[in-house]
Amino acid sequence: MLVKPARARASALFRATFGVPPLAAASAPGRVNLIGEHTDYNGGPVLPIALAQRTVVAAGPGEPGVLEAVSERDGRLWRHLYKEGRATDWPAYVAGVVAELQTAGVLAWDAGVRVAVASDVPVGAGLSSSAALTVAATRALLGMARGRLAPRQIAGVAYRAEHNYVGVRCGVMDQTIAALGKPGHALLLESASLATKQIPFHGRLLLVDTGVRHDLAASAFNQRRAECEAAVARLQLDLPEVMWLATWPMSWLGRLRKALPQPLRNRALHVVGETARTRFAAQLLARGRLQRFGELLYESHESCRRLYECSAPELDTVVAAAKRAGAWGARMTGAGWGGAALVLTGKGDGGKGKGDAKVVSTIRRAFLKAYGREPGITVVRTGGGARAERV
Numbered sequence: 001m002l003v004k005p006a007r008a009r010a011s012a013l014f015r016a017t018f019g020v021p022p023l024a025a026a027s028a029p030g031r032v033n034l035i036g037e038h039t040d041y042n043g044g045p046v047l048p049i050a051l052a053q054r055t056v057v058a059a060g061p062g063e064p065g066v067l068e069a070v071s072e073r074d075g076r077l078w079r080h081l082y083k084e085g086r087a088t089d090w091p092a093y094v095a096g097v098v099a100e101l102q103t104a105g106v107l108a109w110d111a112g113v114r115v116a117v118a119s120d121v122p123v124g125a126g127l128s129s130s131a132a133l134t135v136a137a138t139r140a141l142l143g144m145a146r147g148r149l150a151p152r153q154i155a156g157v158a159y160r161a162e163h164n165y166v167g168v169r170c171g172v173m174d175q176t177i178a179a180l181g182k183p184g185h186a187l188l189l190e191s192a193s194l195a196t197k198q199i200p201f202h203g204r205l206l207l208v209d210t211g212v213r214h215d216l217a218a219s220a221f222n223q224r225r226a227e228c229e230a231a232v233a234r235l236q237l238d239l240p241e242v243m244w245l246a247t248w249p250m251s252w253l254g255r256l257r258k259a260l261p262q263p264l265r266n267r268a269l270h271v272v273g274e275t276a277r278t279r280f281a282a283q284l285l286a287r288g289r290l291q292r293f294g295e296l297l298y299e300s301h302e303s304c305r306r307l308y309e310c311s312a313p314e315l316d317t318v319v320a321a322a323k324r325a326g327a328w329g330a331r332m333t334g335a336g337w338g339g340a341a342l343v344l345t346g347k348g349d350g351g352k353g354k355g356d357a358k359v360v361s362t363i364r365r366a367f368l369k370a371y372g373r374e375p376g377i378t379v380v381r382t383g384g385g386a387r388a389e390r391v
């Protein structure tokens, strides 16, 4: 059966739910982070790519003081009255965007909003379905209100919606790539300065979804963030002006080890090491040295597993099997504790990397043996950042 594109599904859902056509629609992509995990909220670099899979939000005006939201995923109509405080469940992400756009003066304080959401980005797989939603919602509501914001400002609105309103203490990576992504490119983003660089990416990547789902807000994510803050506070005894773990000098690792008790020491060692690795990886990518780049992916996974303790047995199984089968690199991607792993099998255009077939069958077999079920394996296609869609 031919599945309709998300754009058509969002528009149709809007009409079917509200009886009128939407006024505007927009989409934003999911993302895969190549390397630079748990560095963004520590002031370090990240290197994500935008996926071809997108979330579409169709929007129109509604009853003043009310947000009405419907998604093809749960099929139910949510009604949130602004005066009742914070929205719950997934509409909270949209309510957060509405609140931010009200603060920015794009929407009036009581502007009623209706949205319908359709998405091809899997939820909870570590592919940042939430940023795809907040960025697409921001762009769609701007279209509805005839407001204008630069892509970086759109990322900022989406970030604050998620961070301040929903209360997930995420970094800026996901919203930034969802707003600025470019097909065929990885985005090097320095989180402390927001400096960016688009780097052509010609690797062949597989995405292996372990099927293990996590709830970011409820998981160990916020705890890790608190540990990093505690580590910075202790390190300030040695370096009073240190603001971010990522700026700790590599040559002072001995001092860092001495200054921090466990588990803060391991968390900080991961962040400092991952920061150096990510900058090096970006250089290798820019020079087309994909195979060496792949080795850093394995190192990053090891650091996530051992030092940051954000992996999961299912992810470790995938990465070990990929290595045995001769893949150039593999690692967990996204926050971790489940979700997906990425596997670099070689160059996109028939390079010398081992063929996908052997890597795929080795991973399948290992996973089946360990967990009695098959993981979802897909070839990664890159996509572009947020854009307006026809309604």
Ligand code: GLA
Pocket (backbone or CB within 6 Å): 033, 036, 037, 038, 039, 040, 041, 128, 170, 171, 172, 173, 174, 334, 335
């Ligand atoms: C989540 C957050 C990101 C980032 C990653 C881990 O996806 O939203 O900001 O911190 O985890 O690298």
